[in-house]
Amino acid sequence: MSDLTLDTARTIIRAAFEKGQQMGLNPLSVAVLDAGGHLLAFERQDGASPGRFGIAQGKAYGAVMLGMGGKAQMARAEQQAYFMAAMNGVFGGQVVPVPGGVLLRDDAGRIIGAVGVTGDASDNDEAAALAGISQTGLIAEP
Amino acid sequence: MSDLTLDTARTIIRAAFEKGQQMGLNPLSVAVLDAGGHLLAFERQDGASPGRFGIAQGKAYGAVMLGMGGKAQMARAEQQAYFMAAMNGVFGGQVVPVPGGVLLRDDAGRIIGAVGVTGDASDNDEAAALAGISQTGLIAEP
Amino acid sequence: MSDLTLDTARTIIRAAFEKGQQMGLNPLSVAVLDAGGHLLAFERQDGASPGRFGIAQGKAYGAVMLGMGGKAQMARAEQQAYFMAAMNGVFGGQVVPVPGGVLLRDDAGRIIGAVGVTGDASDNDEAAALAGISQTGLIAEP
Amino acid sequence: MSDLTLDTARTIIRAAFEKGQQMGLNPLSVAVLDAGGHLLAFERQDGASPGRFGIAQGKAYGAVMLGMGGKAQMARAEQQAYFMAAMNGVFGGQVVPVPGGVLLRDDAGRIIGAVGVTGDASDNDEAAALAGISQTGLIAEP
Incomplete structure (x- = not known):
């Protein structure tokens, strides 16, 4: 079903945790969905x-289901709160429309x-997610 | 309960897709409910x-259940968000109060x-829905 | 996410309906999931x-989630009803463990x-599903 | 609330996968709950x-919530299916009463x-869980 492998997921999680440690963030939780x-x-x-x-799952799940990263979802929520409530x-109830949910695309998009x-703060959560993804060949869409 | 036939539903879906292609929209999804x-x-x-x-189902389901198209629901949501949340x-959780949900009426109303x-954007979704319905003898209520 | 296209799904649905007509079955409903x-x-x-x-969705959804066709699920349900209840x-509540849910595999399995x-009767539903799938290059697993 | 660490959870998961590979099992999934x-x-x-x-989560969740491993839950389900249905x-819906759910106790019990x-088959799932836990100082209760 998915070209995303468990090895890639592990790489993302470990690198996100390393980023959190470097930045001095609170303990993090990371979910990787197919x-x-x-x-x-x-x-x-x-x-x-x-x-x-x-929360971690909701950030990622909403991104997959809507085809939209958490930062983009937040913009929509700010503009039209009832739409994200409807989503x-x-x-x-599994959509968490804030930064920290990041789509993964392969090189074909x-x-x-x-x-x-x-x-941690949503923007820091996103920074950790992006750092995690940067250790793979994948494209991140926040 | 319903005079809406599968053939009519197919006509609506195909014509909505054609409109989407003509307008250069993102890939669309279309649900037809009785x-x-x-x-x-x-x-x-x-x-x-x-x-x-x-999402497609929620736009149509809310329209049927409330007897109100998506554009009318959005107006209500803008005015009284908690009412649509209560709905x-x-x-x-199956009410999506934005354009793209369109009621179907027969010629007796x-x-x-x-x-x-x-x-695509909600207004474009609605344009595709209306184009789809225009290929049938039915009356569209957005 | 899926190599299954809308065109293939349409082919399956139409061919399942044709089989139902040939067999003189009750009106059928067909869901195709990715x-x-x-x-x-x-x-x-x-x-x-x-x-x-x-019902159509539940037959197909259980098959995907469990990696097991409806006939295989029914055998498990007959043997260990509480397990399928737990599933x-x-x-x-979206698992319907009877024939008529059929997995689709590509030629790589x-x-x-x-x-x-x-x-119609579950075995007839399955016959229609298999007839539908036989019009594609895919492998059916009941 | 929990003395169970992420490091211990990782050890359990890796050792369960190794056991699965040694036994030639189907691909496994392992959840560790606090x-x-x-x-x-x-x-x-x-x-x-x-x-x-x-499924993995349900096996572990039922064990924690009921204070009873999956094998013990299955015995109860065989005897009194409606009780496990009520649970x-x-x-x-998050209780899966079959082997493969195993409680973790510290040396104080x-x-x-x-x-x-x-x-894989429930008994094989349990064997992998037990092998995983055996790599920690914890006591397993199936």
Whole structure:
């Protein structure tokens, strides 16, 4: 179903955690989803709050389902809050429209999954996600 | 319950896709629901994001359930966002109050179903829906 | 995300309907899902009951999520009913473990989606699904 | 709430995958939950069906929530299927009462989390879970 491999997902998670450490961020949680929005890998760093999976997954899931990264979703939410509220209804409450959800595209431009990072300020979460993706050959779309 | 036939639904979908192509729109997804809000036909063009069914269905479902097209729902949402949020609670998260959801009426004015189009900007989605419906004898109410 | 195209989905639906007509079956409904379990196309023949989308989708969705066709799921359900009940919990009530849900594999053996047919006896639904798939180059796994 | 660390979770996952490879099993998916039933880590091997997260999580979640491993849950389900069905209602469909869900206890006997493995026959899933846990100082309760 997906060209995204577990090895690639692990690379993203580890590199996102390294970035978080370099930046001195709070403990992070990272979810990597395939092109169908299904979980491939997730890790939550020690000390993070227990609900972090839902948030990380929601950032990535909304990105895949809507074909739109978290930063783009936030712009839409700022402009038309009821639309993003409706999207949450459609997708069972699993859309978290803030930075930290990043689409993954292959070099042909095809969406092959998404990453969701949570734990610090949204912009920092996004920086960690982008650092993670930069260690793969994939294109990140925030 | 419904006089809307599968042949009519197919005509609407094909004509909506043709309009999208003429206008150079993103890949579209079109749902056609009967007078009870139940799915009669759906097609998603190649390249659309995987969550498009839920959005197309939600545009059409809200239209049928509320007896109000997507443009009218948006006006209400702009004015009274909490009302549309409450509608989403009542209808299980399946109301998407933006253009692209269009009611279908027969020549006696009776609602016989709805069309939901998604994939591009909401106004373009609506233009495709209206083009689709124009190929049938039905009256469109956006 | 998927190599399954809308054109292929249409071919499957039309050929399943033709088979139903040849066999003198009740009106059929056919859902075609991609490799992530997301709806690509659906059609419900005139005269079918309004809830047929949920059943067709559930047959195909369970097949994709579990990597197991409907006939194989039914064998498991006969043997261990509480397991299939649990699967329904996990997948939000969207698993219908009877014949008529058929996995689609490409010639490399990779699952690229599933078909769900409903409307007649389960074995007849499956026959229609298989006839539909036989018009494509894909491998059917019931 | 939990003494279970991400490092321990990683050890369990890797050792479970190694066991699966030694035994020639299908691709596996492994979820590790903390003492509150919240996801700490998850990995799905390439080639597994997309719905494996829900199943792995359900095996581990039911174990934590009920304080009972999957093998013990299955015994109860065989004896009193409606009880496990009721548990599924209570816990939102997230209880999968078959082997492969294993409780984790520390040396004081306190439950500190659970592991859920899925992908092969339930007994093989359990063998992989136990092999994973054997690489830590924790006590496994199937």
